[in-house]
Amino acid sequence: MKIAVDAMGGDYAPQEVVKGIEQARDRYADVTFDLYGQTDKVQPLIQNSERITVVDAPEVIEMGDEPVRALRRKKQSSIVLAATAVKEGRADAFFSAGNTGAVLAAGLLIIGRIKGIERPGLTTTLPVVVPGDQDQFLMLDVGANADTKPFNLYQYAVMGNYYAQNVMGLQNPRIGLLNNGTEDDKGDMVHRAAHDALAQASDLNFIGNVESRELLNGVADVVITDGFTGNAVLKNTEGTALSMLKLLKDSIMTGGLSNKMGALMLKGAFKTVQNKMDYSKYGGAVLLGVKAPVVKTHGSSKAVTIANTIGQIKTMIDQQVVPHVVDYFDAHADEMAQAKESMSQK
CATH class of the missing domain: 3.40.718.10 (Isopropylmalate Dehydrogenase)
Incomplete structure (x- = not known):
């Protein structure tokens, strides 16, 4: 499995992000990582490049940026490019410790909602x-x-x-x-x-x-x-x-x-x-209801938290949590519609 990582997000990025990803790589032999970030800042921090690829993302969405506006203006940011990789099937999950609003917006607007989930x-x-x-x-x-x-x-x-x-x-x-x-x-x-x-x-x-x-x-x-x-x-x-x-x-x-x-x-x-x-x-906070695992951890997270969060993402992929949710909502579409209608009348 492959995880797209926002290497520039977080108070201690990219140093702690890279360190945490290397710890996770050493724990999980079946996981590869694409680190999206400014190559000149991320690449020198990698001690061992096994199963880790740096993808250049010259722009950074800062913590104080307005989320939706930032996604539209910073098309080459690490958040946008990592989320786009998941949308296009080049990665199985998206992880970030960056701007919470931007991560949520990327999950909703780029990766997209599961059909039936409002x-x-x-x-x-x-x-x-x-x-x-x-x-x-x-x-x-x-x-x-x-x-x-x-x-x-x-x-x-x-x-x-x-x-x-x-x-x-x-x-x-x-x-x-x-x-x-x-x-x-x-x-x-x-x-x-x-x-x-x-x-x-x-x-x-x-x-x-x-x-x-x-x-x-x-x-x-x-x-x-x-x-x-x-x-x-x-x-x-x-x-x-x-x-x-x-x-x-x-x-x-x-x-x-x-x-x-x-x-x-x-x-x-x-x-x-x-x-x-x-x-x-x-681990981190999970945006449930989108078409792939989107996980956001605290902005102050250091390497140990990041590595633990990768384990959480791996479990979600292994257990096929998103496909199970998709199947459930497909199978219960009529029941959901009836429940919605009943609640709207109260």
Whole structure:
């Protein structure tokens, strides 16, 4: 399989991107990589060119660029050329740590939506902090669509169900709808209509509404939400974790000798917490609903995160997640149309 990589995207590109791709190349013997970027900056960083090809992309879409305008004006950028390679069948997946909006726009406008899916959703995995068999859960949408209709939420549940089964290896994943209460009648009209439709879906293990305070406790395997709420919850979760770690560190450093001695004794426990909250091992955010795997990782990602994300992409390709979703929506076109009509009347 071949992965098209935006070598210029990210805070530490192209150095960390190249380093991460070389680590991934050494892990996965059946994967080749096309690195799209400025050749004079990317090529000298490669230590071993085995299964790695640099494709010149003289333009760069910066983090601050307006996404759609940048795609139109910078036709020779690493994002546009890498996405185009996937569209034309010269690569199996597109990976970037660059401008999120541009990556999403490239997935939608260049690679294209799967027939029958109205709005692809951006999904990510987050850790479960309580002890047990479950160590992570899936959430979507986390930023692709600020405005969402009930039917979009219904389709997110279908796509999330497939991803959880085939990539995360979960049997009959529990699907929850993020809401401001667990009662069936909670939320606005959009969430009520989505709840009713999901409750009637016989092929989904829908467990009802879930609250944000229970997400990290493993209340569901797949959490469905609109992109505005999902993005806010994601950033709040990340920010709270970082703030708590900083507060703990400051308390230790300013608390005198006894606090420092206690911290030394609890060093192993602190390391366990740090590892549990380390997003780098969970890979990147996946744009579900487009015709090929499109995966975006955090702009501050370094080599280890990039290598782990390549493993995530490889699993998606191996398990044929996109073809499975295509087949499902083809086979259930009439059912989807009926569900949409039912929800539009509420």
